[in-house]
Amino acid sequence: MAFADCSTSAPTRTFLFSRLRPRRGLPSIPPHLLRGLPVAGFRLPSLRITNSPSSFPKGNAFLRNKQGFRHFRPFTVLASVSASEAAISTEASAMVIDGKSIAKEIRHEITTEISRMKDEIGVIPGLAVILVGDRKDSTTYVRNKKKACESVGIKSYEVCLPEDSTEEEVLKFISGFNDDPEVHGILVQLPLPSHMNEQNILNAVSIEKDVDGFHPLNIGRLAMRGREPLFVPCTPKGCIELLHRCNIDIKGKQAVVIGRSNIVGMPAALLLLREDATVSIVHSRTKNPEEVTSQADIIIAAVGQPNMVRGSWIKPGAVIIDVGINPVEDATSPRGYRLVGDVCYEEACKIASAVTPVPGGVGPMTIAMLLSNTLSSAKRMHNFQ
Numbered sequence: 119m120a121f122a123d124c125s126t127s128a129p130t131r132t133f134l135f136s137r138l139r140p141r142r143g144l145p146s147i148p149p150h151l152l153r154g155l156p157v158a159g160f161r162l163p164s165l166r167i168t169n170s171p172s173s174f175p176k177g178n179a180f181l182r183n184k185q186g187f188r189h190f191r192p193f194t195v196l197a198s199v200s201a202s203e204a205a206i207s208t209e210a211s212a213m214v215i216d217g218k219s220i221a222k223e224i225r226h227e228i229t230t231e232i233s234r235m236k237d238e239i240g241v242i243p244g245l246a247v248i249l250v251g252d253r254k255d256s257t258t259y260v261r262n263k264k265k266a267c268e269s270v271g272i273k274s275y276e277v278c279l280p281e282d283s284t285e286e287e288v289l290k291f292i293s294g295f296n297d298d299p300e301v302h303g304i305l306v307q308l309p310l311p312s313h314m315n316e317q318n319i320l321n322a323v324s325i326e327k328d329v330d331g332f333h334p335l336n337i338g339r340l341a342m343r344g345r346e347p348l349f350v351p352c353t354p355k356g357c358i359e360l361l362h363r364c365n366i367d368i369k370g371k372q373a374v375v376i377g378r379s380n381i382v383g384m385p386a387a388l389l390l391l392r393e394d395a396t397v398s399i400v401h402s403r404t405k406n407p408e409e410v411t412s413q414a415d416i417i418i419a420a421v422g423q424p425n426m427v428r429g430s431w432i433k434p435g436a437v438i439i440d441v442g443i444n445p446v447e448d449a450t451s452p453r454g455y456r457l458v459g460d461v462c463y464e465e466a467c468k469i470a471s472a473v474t475p476v477p478g479g480v481g482p483m484t485i486a487m488l489l490s491n492t493l494s495s496a497k498r499m500h501n502f503q
């Protein structure tokens with residue numbers, strides 16, 4: 119458990135001007151909606167301000183695009199007046215990318231597709247999840263995956279094995295699921311106990327059912343131009359999906375990925391490259407990481423270090439995707455800890471143009487992408503468009 123808190127140590131550079139500058143590449147609000155706002159030329163990264171639905175908390179601005187309501191906080195508005203007449207606080211700045219509500223929207227789309235498939239060809243997608251050991255976090259993730267499957271209409275198959283199981287036992291279950299026509303996706307929850315060879319286990323999953331996208335053939339195809347992986351790892355795929363759904367351009371942008379893990383950093387860098395970004399990877403041996411990140415238009419932080427990315431690491435107006443989920447001690451929380459990202463959120467909010475929160479940013483997208491991969495797998499196996 120870490121004690122890091124970004125409100126206490128390193129210096130903060132605040133770029134007040136960056137909050138009020140027009141943001142390049144983003145659509146502007148129609149001028150009539152800007153009437154009454156004290157800042158001429160201020161642009162927001164979505165289509166229009168609407169009246170806040172009563173279910174949303176007060177004090178935020180709500181933007182609506184063609185996918186429905188999104189809860190963003192580009193600036194603080196007084197909820198008692200209409201958005202176009204609202205007063206702007208100079209405190210807040212970045213758009214908060216609400217991964218929880220975007221993931222919900224995606225789950226809704228998946229539910230519709232699954233019921234269409236069931237109606238038209240009578241197939242129900244199936245996902246098998248193998249959990250070894252009783253790590254608290256892994257147990258929670260597996261439980262959440264099962265619940266998410268139920269909510270969209272995917273049939274889930276769960277195998278929970280004790281910590282001291284052998285690699286052979288795990289391989290036997292994988293082999294059974296590889297041969298089972300009702301199973302369209304297989305996932306082995308990571309990390310595995312240290313006595314197991316992760317490589318042997320991930321290699322055993324059929325590439326047609328590798329909904330985690332961790333099989334070397336899928337990763338290899340992801341890395342090659344002109345080749346298509348059958349599946350892309352869920353967390354990096356979720357990061358890119360967030361950028362797409364928030365209309366954030368990637369092509370031609372300077373993107374920096376912090377961390378080079380097989381499950382997030384490396385595939386995230388490959389995906390950004392496929393989107394025509396110019397990509398750098400910062401890792402534990404990078405000299406002056408701050409120098410590299412402060413050139414970036416887009417940062418994906420996936421390093422597992424609480425609050426490592428400070429305000430001074432961020433270029434004004436950059437987009438920040440925070441993959442870190444780090445528990446830090448917090449005596450005021452009922453659990454005794456709270457979750458923070460790899461990025462100092464409060465500082466990032468003052469400098470960036472858009473930021474994912476932790477929790478509620480990338481995390482929920484990981485599970486949404488798993489459901490999406492499972493649906494794609496079932497569609498491919500049954501040749502269903």
Ligand SMILES: Nc1nc2c(c(=O)[nH]1)N[C@@H](CN(C=O)c1ccc(C(=O)N[C@@H](CCC(=O)O)C(=O)O)cc1)CN2
Pocket residue numbers: 258259305306307308309330352353381443457476477478479480481482483484485
């Ligand atoms: N086989 C895999 N193992 C692991 C993966 C993976 O994609 N495949 N990723 C992570 C864990 N993970 C899914 O397995 C995962 C992590 C976090 C979340 C999430 O929704 N987080 C919430 C916070 C949850 C909390 O309160 O504890 C959030 O960020 O809002 C979902 C899935 C490692 N293993």
